[in-house]
Amino acid sequence: MPFIPHTEDDIREMLAAIGVARIDDLFDEIPAALKSSRLSSIAEGLSEMEVTRLMAERARDDGHYLSFIGAGAYEHHIPAAVWQIATRGEFYSAYTPYQAEASQGTLQLLYEYQSMMCALTGLDVSNASLYDGASALAEAVLMAVRQHKSCRRVLMPRTVHPAYRACVRSICVNQGIELAELGYDPASGRTPVEAVRDSAVEFAALVVPQPNFFGVLEDVDELTRSAHERGALAIACVNPTSLGLLKPPGQWGDQGADIAVGDGQPLGIPLANGGPYFGAMVCRQALVRQMPGRIVGATVDADGRRGYALTLQAREQHIRRSKATSNICTNQGLAVTAATIYLALLGAEGLKRVAAQSHARTRGLVERLEKAHGVSRVFAAPVFHETVMRLPRAPREVLERLRAQGVLGGLDLSDAYPELGNALLVCATETKTEADLNAYAAALTQCLRAAA
Amino acid sequence: MSIPADLKYTDTHEWVRIEKDGSLTIGITHHAQDLLGDLVYVENPKLGRTVRKGEECGVVESVKAASDIYAPVSGEVVGVNEALDEAPQQINESAYQAWMFRLKPSQPGEIEALLDAAAYQKLVEAEAH
Numbered sequence: 001m002p003f004i005p006h007t008e009d010d011i012r013e014m015l016a017a018i019g020v021a022r023i024d025d026l027f028d029e030i031p032a033a034l035k036s037s038r039l040s041s042i043a044e045g046l047s048e049m050e051v052t053r054l055m056a057e058r059a060r061d062d063g064h065y066l067s068f069i070g071a072g073a074y075e076h077h078i079p080a081a082v083w084q085i086a087t088r089g090e091f092y093s094a095y096t097p098y099q100a101e102a103s104q105g106t107l108q109l110l111y112e113y114q115s116m117m118c119a120l121t122g123l124d125v126s127n128a129s130l131y132d133g134a135s136a137l138a139e140a141v142l143m144a145v146r147q148h149k150s151c152r153r154v155l156m157p158r159t160v161h162p163a164y165r166a167c168v169r170s171i172c173v174n175q176g177i178e179l180a181e182l183g184y185d186p187a188s189g190r191t192p193v194e195a196v197r198d199s200a201v202e203f204a205a206l207v208v209p210q211p212n213f214f215g216v217l218e219d220v221d222e223l224t225r226s227a228h229e230r231g232a233l234a235i236a237c238v239n240p241t242s243l244g245l246l247k248p249p250g251q252w253g254d255q256g257a258d259i260a261v262g263d264g265q266p267l268g269i270p271l272a273n274g275g276p277y278f279g280a281m282v283c284r285q286a287l288v289r290q291m292p293g294r295i296v297g298a299t300v301d302a303d304g305r306r307g308y309a310l311t312l313q314a315r316e317q318h319i320r321r322s323k324a325t326s327n328i329c330t331n332q333g334l335a336v337t338a339a340t341i342y343l344a345l346l347g348a349e350g351l352k353r354v355a356a357q358s359h360a361r362t363r364g365l366v367e368r369l370e371k372a373h374g375v376s377r378v379f380a381a382p383v384f385h386e387t388v389m390r391l392p393r394a395p396r397e398v399l400e401r402l403r404a405q406g407v408l409g410g411l412d413l414s415d416a417y418p419e420l421g422n423a424l425l426v427c428a429t430e431t432k433t434e435a436d437l438n439a440y441a442a443a444l445t446q447c448l449r450a451a452a
Numbered sequence: 453m454s455i456p457a458d459l460k461y462t463d464t465h466e467w468v469r470i471e472k473d474g475s476l477t478i479g480i481t482h483h484a485q486d487l488l489g490d491l492v493y494v495e496n497p498k499l500g501r502t503v504r505k506g507e508e509c510g511v512v513e514s515v516k517a518a519s520d521i522y523a524p525v526s527g528e529v530v531g532v533n534e535a536l537d538e539a540p541q542q543i544n545e546s547a548y549q550a551w552m553f554r555l556k557p558s559q560p561g562e563i564e565a566l567l568d569a570a571a572y573q574k575l576v577e578a579e580a581h
Binding site for chain 1: 492493495498513514515516517518520
C-alpha cells in the first residue's frame with residue numbers, strides 16, 4: 001500500500017513548476033562525501049508476519065522478572081479499562097490540536113486532567129502536561145527564576161533524582177542559572193532545613209522532593225517555610241501516587257509550595273523502555289503567566305452552553321516567539337488521556353489505597369530483607385514506597401545473582417552516591433504479594449550465602 | 453481619535469507626558485491599544501528599577517497578542533499605576549488617561565529625540581499603508 005499520495009505525474013508536475021529535473025537535484029548542495037549511497041546497516045524490508053515473529057522473539061528475551069526497581073518509574077496495576085478506553089480512535093491521536101476549539105472532546109479531557117492535578121496538589125492552575133518529570137522540573141526552575149527576577153541561583157538538594165538534576169543542568173546552565181547543590185543528612189537521608197535557612201547565598205528557589213530519591217519523606221513544611229522566609233519560591237517535586245496519602249504541596253508550610261511538578265508515569269502509564277511518560281506541572285494563580293505549556297479553560301459559547309478553549313496563549317511560542325515561557329515544551333496527550341482515565345476509575349479513595357498498599361508492601365519488604373545476614377536500612381527517616389538498603393557485598397554482583405534467579409533486586413546506587421557504600425534502592429508497590437516479598441528475601445539470602 | 457498635541461511619542465507606540473517636576477508619565481497610544489485588542493494583563497516595571505532608553509520594561513497582553521513596552525528614555529521608575537493590575541481594560545477605554553509608569557529621566561537630552569504629535573501621526577499613517 002503506497003503511503004505517499006503523490007503520483008509520478010504529480011511529482012513531475014511539481015518539479016517542472018520549480019524548474020528542477022530530478023528530486024535528487026533538490027539536495028545537490030549536500031557534498032557527495034556526506035551522502036551515503038546505501039544504508040548497509042539497515043536490513044531489507046520484512047513482511048508483517050516476519051516482523052511479528054521477530055518482535056515476539058525479542059519480547060521473550062525480556063524475560064519475566066519479579067521487579068523491585070523503582071527509582072522514578074513505578075510498576076502499578078493498570079486497570080484494563082484504562083488503555084481500552086485510551087486507545088479508542090477518538091483519543092488515540094490526541095494531541096493539543098492546532099485548531100483547538102474544534103476539538104471540544106480533547107479539550108474537555110485536558111480540562112478534566114488539569115482539574116484532577118489541581119485537586120491532587122492543592123494548587124490553583126495546571127497546564128496540559130509536559131514531556132516528563134525531569135523536564136517539568138527544569139521548566140519549574142526557569143519559571144521560578146523569571147518570577148524572582150533579581151536572582152538566578154536555585155538550591156538543588158542531592159536527594160533529587162540524579163537524572164532530574166542532570167536534565168535541569170542541561171536545560172538551565174546555559175541560561176546563566178546556577179544550581180547550588182545541597183547535601184543530605186547521612187543519618188536520616190533528608191535535606192537539612194538549616195542548610196536552606198542559613199544559606200550563605202541568596203537563592204530564587206528551593207527544590208523540595210517528596211518523597212526524595214531515597215524514598216525518604218522530607219520535612220516539606222519546614223523546607224517550604226525556610227525558602228519563603230528567604231524570599232525564595234518553593235518548587236515541589238512529587239510522586240503523584242504518594243499524594244493519595246501525603247499532604248498536598250499547596251498546604252506545605254504556611255503558604256504552600258509555589259509550583260509542583262512530577263512524573264505522571266505512576267498514573268496508568270506502563271513501564272516501557274523509559275517512556276513516553278508525562279510531566280505534571282501545577283502552580284499558584286499568581287504565577288500563571290510564567291507557566292509554560294498549554295492551558296485549557298472552561299467557558300460558555302454564544303448560547304450559554306459549556307465549552308472549552310485554550311487560554312492565556314500569549315505566553316506561548318506561536319504568539320510570543322522567542323520570548324515565550326518555553327520554546328521546548330509540548331504536552332503528552334495520549335499519556336495524559338490514560339492518566340485521566342486511571343484517576344477517574346480509581347477516585348481519591350482508590351489512589352489512597354494504592355499509596356497505602358505500596359507503603360505497606362515496602363515496609364514488609366524491608367522487614368524481610370533486614371533478616372538476611374549483613375543487610376540493613378541506610379536511613380532512619382520514614383519512607384513512602386522505596387528505601388535504601390545496605391548490602392554486605394557490592395550491589396552489582398548481588399543483583400547479577402538475583403537476576404539469574406528471576407529477581408530484579410533494585411537500583412545500585414554506587415555510581416550516583418558512592419559515599420553510601422554498598423547501597424541498593426528497593427521499591428515494592430501494590431503489585432507485589434506477600435509471596436513475592438518472601439521470594440525476594442529468600443533469593444537474597446541465598447545469593448549472599450553463595451557469594452560468601 | 454486625534455493624537456494629543458501636548459504629549460511626546462516613540463516609534464514603539466508609547467506616549468510620554470512631561471510633568472512639572474521633570475518626571476515623565478508613560479502609557480501606550482490609542483493606536484497601539486487598537487492594534488492589540490482587548491487587554492487582559494499589564495506587567496509594569498518594579499518601582500525603583502533603573503532602565504536604559506529602549507530597554508524592555510513591561511508587557512501588555514491582549515486576548516490575541518502580547519507586546520513589550522520599551523523605556524522611551526533612560527531613568528528610574530518612580531511610579532507604577534497599580535490600578536491596571538486589576539483593570540487593564542482602562543487602557544482600551546482611554547489610552548491617554550490610563551498611564552502605566554513614571555520615570556525620572558537620567559539623560560534629559562534624550563527627551564529631545566522623542567516624536568511630537570505630528571511626527572507620530574505620520575508614523576501611524578505610514579504603518580497603515
